[in-house]
Structure formats: C-alpha cells, structure tokens
Amino acid sequence: MISENDVKYAAALARIHLEDDEASRLTKDLEKILDYINKLNTLDVKDVQPTSHVLPLKNVYREDRIRPSLTQKEVLKISVEQQEGSFKVPKVIE
Amino acid sequence: MELNRQTAHELLDLLKNKKTTPEAILDSVHKQIQKSDKDVKAYVRLNQNKVDPKTANSRSVPIPIGIKDNMCILDEETTCSSRILKGFKAPYDATVIEKLKKSGAILIGNTNMDEFAMGSSTENSCYGATHNPWKLDCVPGGSSGGSAAAVAASEAIWAIGSDTGGSIRQPASFCGVVGLKPTYGRVSRYGLIAFASSLDQIGPITKDVTDSALLLNVIAGYDERDSTSVNAPVPDYRQALKNNVKGLKIGIPKEYFVQGLHPEVKNAVMAAIEALKNKGATFKKVSLPHTEYGIATYYITATSEASSNLARYDGVQYGIRELPKKTRKSPLLDMYDETRHVGFGAEVKRRIMLGTYSLSSGYYDAYYLKGLKVRTLIKNDFDKLFSEFDALIGPTSPTTAFKIGDKVNDPLSMYLSDIYTVSANLSGIPAISVPCGFSKERLPIGLQIMAKPFAEEMLFRIAYTYEQNTDWHKQSVNL
Structure with a gap:
C-alpha cells in the first residue's frame, strides 16, 4: 500500500x-493503479530472464570521425537564459 | 473534385498526368482546415507553407502532411502538447522530418496529442482536447489523436504519429483511418521526443493501406544517429500490396475476445475474418496466455522509462523556467521543482511518479524487474505463435470512441482501452489498424493485424486484400 509519504518521497526524487x-489525489490514483499492477504477483517469474529491450543489441558504436x-x-x-556562451541558471552555491 | 478528400496515391496519379498541381492540393487542404478545424482542433499550429512552383515538379511526393507535435522540425516550435516545452524551437530536423522534406512533402502543421504521448484520448493536452470528426463530442483516441483526426477530417492527406502502447493504432481505429506501428527499429527515432525508449516507434496514419505502404517507403530505414534503428534492407512496400491471401495462416487470439469487448466491435471483427476466409486465408483460434498482464507490464516499463527520459525538463536549458515566489530549498532546486510542478500536466506527473516509485530502492524488484520478466513471457507468447502463423488478427480497441470527459478522472479505465495494442510494443512486432465497420452510432471500428518483426509486407498484404474486398475505407466524414 502506497502512503502519502511515499508519494512525497517519490516527488522529491522526481x-x-x-x-x-x-x-493526496496522487496517492489515491497510484494506490488504485498499483493495486491493478499487483496482479503480476500471481505469476511465477523466478526463472524468467528480464527483457528490457526487444532487439539483441549490446553496445552500438559509431566510427570515430569528425x-x-x-x-x-x-x-x-x-536557451532560457544564457551568458558568455553558457546556459545560465540560478545561483548554485551561496 | 475535392482534392483534399483524395488519397496520396490518387493525388500522385493526378499530378503525374498534370491534372492538378501541388498548389491546388495544398490550397484544398488549407480551405478544409479553415472550415472545420475550429470544431475538430486537430492542429496545435500551422506552418506557413508556400509551394515553390519551380521545385514542385521535381519533387517526388509534394503531398501535405500533418506531423505529431513530438517530432523536431528545424526552427519550428515543437512542444509535445506540454506547457514545459512552450517556445522550444528545435535546432535540427528529426530523421523522419529530414526524409519527408527530401521527398518534397509539405509539412502543413503540428497535430495535437496527449502531453508527451501519455494518454489514449488526446484530452491531456495543454492546448485542449481534439474532437473526433465522426462525432464531435467524442474523443479521437490518443495519443496521436490530432494526426488521426486531421486525416479523417481531410485536413491532411496523411500524417505521422508515434506509437508507444497503441498511440497510432487506437486513434486510427477511433477515427476510421489506417494506422501502422512498424517493427521496433524500422523507423529512426532520432529527433522524436522520447517517452519510453524501448517501446516508441514512428509510423504513418493514412486514408488507406496503399498510402500506408507509400509513406512507410519514405520514412523507413537505418539511421546511425538512432542506435536502436536496425540495419535491415527496406523493401518497396508497394510490392506487398497484393489482393491475395490464399493459403495464409492467421491466428485469432482468444484472449482478445473476452469480457469487455463491445459486441458491435466483436461482430465487425468477426465479419472481417469471414471476408478474409472467403479470399482463401485459413484461421485458427490461438492463445496469447499473458495478454491480461499486458497493461500492468506496460505501465511499469513505460512509466519507469518516462521518469528517466523526462528528467531533462528542468528549466536549465530550454522550454520554460519557473521559480516559486518564496524560497523553499535552494534557488536551483526550487527552479527544478517549480518548473516541473507548473510545466507538467496531471497525467504526466502521475506517470513520472509511478515510474520513479517502481524504480526506487525497495520497490525495484517488486515492480520494475518483475515487469521486465513478464515482458519476456508476453514476447515468448508471440514468438511461439509466429513460428506457426503468418499473422494474428483481432480488434484494435475493445470499444469505439468514448465521450470527451468520460474517462479523464479514471486513469485505469483509460489505460484499459489499450489492452489489445500494448503487447505489440512490448514485443517489438509490427501491427496495423484498418477500418472494418461502424457502430450503430456511426463510430468507426478498427481491425488489428499483427505479424512477426519486419513482416510489414505481410500486414500490408492482408490489410490490402481486406480493403479491396470491402469499402469501409471509402467512407468519409463531410465537415
């Protein structure tokens, strides 16, 4: 069960x-969605390899040319804001 | 003759025989947009196109096309229908756009979509909802709803969409047009603004199957700028347009005909199967046993990938930048938090949160990893069937277009309208939706055909045969 604190924690991460x-609205929505997703728990996937990608690709390199x-x-x-050839952002270090 | 109501291949014939001009075609499309887009709202912005008569004749395909608002067009605004990208003008062309420009295509404008392609109704857009041309109080489907509606309303001759879990096929089905999701890796995604990178694929939305093949000819092919694009030869897809399915073995997944499928959709699909049977294809009931886990698996994978892909919208470089009135954490962190708070709509936030949660420490194994494992099971179901069958057939969506507003407050029921489409993305296979009838309310119904990776020609052959022996694709809206 997802709590409002979990949601606030995920929001901070995101x-x-x-x-x-x-x-509080998101907590209710996510609770319902996760409840539905939990149907995956009825499957035994202990010995199944994960698929993160459908193509049998490893590292794809390009020729090193300019x-x-x-x-x-x-x-x-x-850019939203620029200065001296760089992206400008609010102050990072006080 | 109203030029904008013709298909691209009909217009190309007229151009070849000097019976019309690119200017006249573009003009008829613009007139239609002026007349009906205030009601349909398919476009979020129009480009001021002028056809240069000097170059027009040397152009191979000077056909007006609508582009989903998530593909980069040099110096044009591209926003993914999101507030967070307002004002963003791409500094380069997506590969698909580059290919289209080279073919002489006339980019008429950007079509509306669910924000960042997240949705099944084109209601989640910062520009407001697009309306279904067949019935204006209904949704056009989504997320490529603007592209499908533009083609259905003859406000474009054809259009480009993207499909992560059904976003080309479901709106094509709802709007009575043809929508193809090619094999993962068939079309370069360089310059497509990413939603879920292991699932996204660009494809054509057209008035008929011939146009679908023609447009795929233009956009398909290897591109070293997209490391997931596949270096496989691109056939001339027009050669696949044969009115002949004799001897083809087609499977009917029984899980696509269970509770939740609207009887009118079921009847139309069964009639389509009968029509193909009469042309000599053989059918057998088959099983895709993990179908019911598709949506759950899809939402874990797609949202996890999205939470990572959308991390780049933080106010640092482009789009909008917002700062809270009062300091909360630090000026920089506040900028991230507030830009994303203001810039993203409710559904995008919901999905980023779901993805962040399922990737977060303590939940990774229970959600993300489990999702990837079930994805293997879903893919295996298809691999097994395609060793025996040329194609699989069923409905594109369980219902016809629903009313605007009906599902916006119930995300889960919205998600379930993609129950028959997500599996093709999870498995990387190509799938096409073609019109196969109408409900009593006169809303279009879509037939979905799926085949093994890189078997687009098989899809075209079956879809073309079906089309040649029925006339659903000839029915159009008059707005």
Missing part, C-alpha cells in the same frame, strides 16, 4: 513540487 491536495555538428550559437538559441 524533483516535482506537489501541493498538498495534489499529493562530422559537422551544431555550433554553440545554434544550440544556445534555445
């Missing part, structure tokens, strides 16, 4: 601020 009413890429200027066009 870096989402939740208002109190949001947290090719055209976006310039700093082109990339920074999308």
